Amino acid sequence: MSGLLAVPIINYHKISEESDIGITSRRPVDFRNDLRWLRDNGFTSLTFETLDPAAVLPQKPVIITFDDGYRSVLENAAPALAEFGFRAVIYMPVSYIGCWNDWDVQFGGRKFKHLTRDELLILISAGHEIGSHGLSHRLLRHLTADEKQKEIGLSKVRLEDMIGRKVDSFSYPFGRADQLSIDLVRDSGYKFAVSGLFWGRNEAGPFNLPRTNIYRMDSQSALRKKMDRPMRREGLILRDFLIQKGGLATAWYQKIMGIGRP
Numbered sequence: 001m002s003g004l005l006a007v008p009i010i011n012y013h014k015i016s017e018e019s020d021i022g023i024t025s026r027r028p029v030d031f032r033n034d035l036r037w038l039r040d041n042g043f044t045s046l047t048f049e050t051l052d053p054a055a056v057l058p059q060k061p062v063i064i065t066f067d068d069g070y071r072s073v074l075e076n077a078a079p080a081l082a083e084f085g086f087r088a089v090i091y092m093p094v095s096y097i098g099c100w101n102d103w104d105v106q107f108g109g110r111k112f113k114h115l116t117r118d119e120l121l122i123l124i125s126a127g128h129e130i131g132s133h134g135l136s137h138r139l140l141r142h143l144t145a146d147e148k149q150k151e152i153g154l155s156k157v158r159l160e161d162m163i164g165r166k167v168d169s170f171s172y173p174f175g176r177a178d179q180l181s182i183d184l185v186r187d188s189g190y191k192f193a194v195s196g197l198f199w200g201r202n203e204a205g206p207f208n209l210p211r212t213n214i215y216r217m218d219s220q221s222a223l224r225k226k227m228d229r230p231m232r233r234e235g236l237i238l239r240d241f242l243i244q245k246g247g248l249a250t251a252w253y254q255k256i257m258g259i260g261r262p
């Protein structure tokens, strides 16, 4: 396990020319350059479903993840991943598969489409893993124990039904894991779960693996620094902390407006 904790996990959202308010949309050209840098520097990508805890890890492992599963993952990320020989893990808010991202705060009215079931099957056949990002992309901390169980356990069952294979990993919405959610993830039969970088109040472990977000304005050297964890000295941490805090505005908006409530 200690080996796995040392594996850098980098996280993307949209790969698109279009910017968005959350600055989580990375330009396709920058994404290709990220992958070129990873390949040229000898990195091997791992996925959770193929991870054998007993096996020796490659010398320079990396796990590449995408939260929210937008269509741009298929359109813009998948061709580049294939070109450079990498596999990724794509985390879906399961109730929104094939739908618009109505769970998100959309300043300016711009909406984005989530991947459909058929598109997920295409990504699976290309070697990528599909994981659960809950049902409705709500902050688990805002939910009752019952609701948490549905987001975590029911999303796994539904996603497995939909794609016809086991779902081994979970990504906490907004990167935030609370202790009950961590326990529920473990008890629901997941093998791994990923969180954000800065929410370390709960101990890191297989059900709370920290990740680093790669944002639109990150340069190549920022990627390098972010790969080289821990990055406390690098001055990036405060900026990224503030960005992730900003993301929580969406969670509060959902709570106030009752978005995602059954």
Ligand SMILES: [Zn+2]
Residues within 6 Å of the ligand: 067, 068, 133, 137, 173, 174
């Ligand atoms: Zn998300």
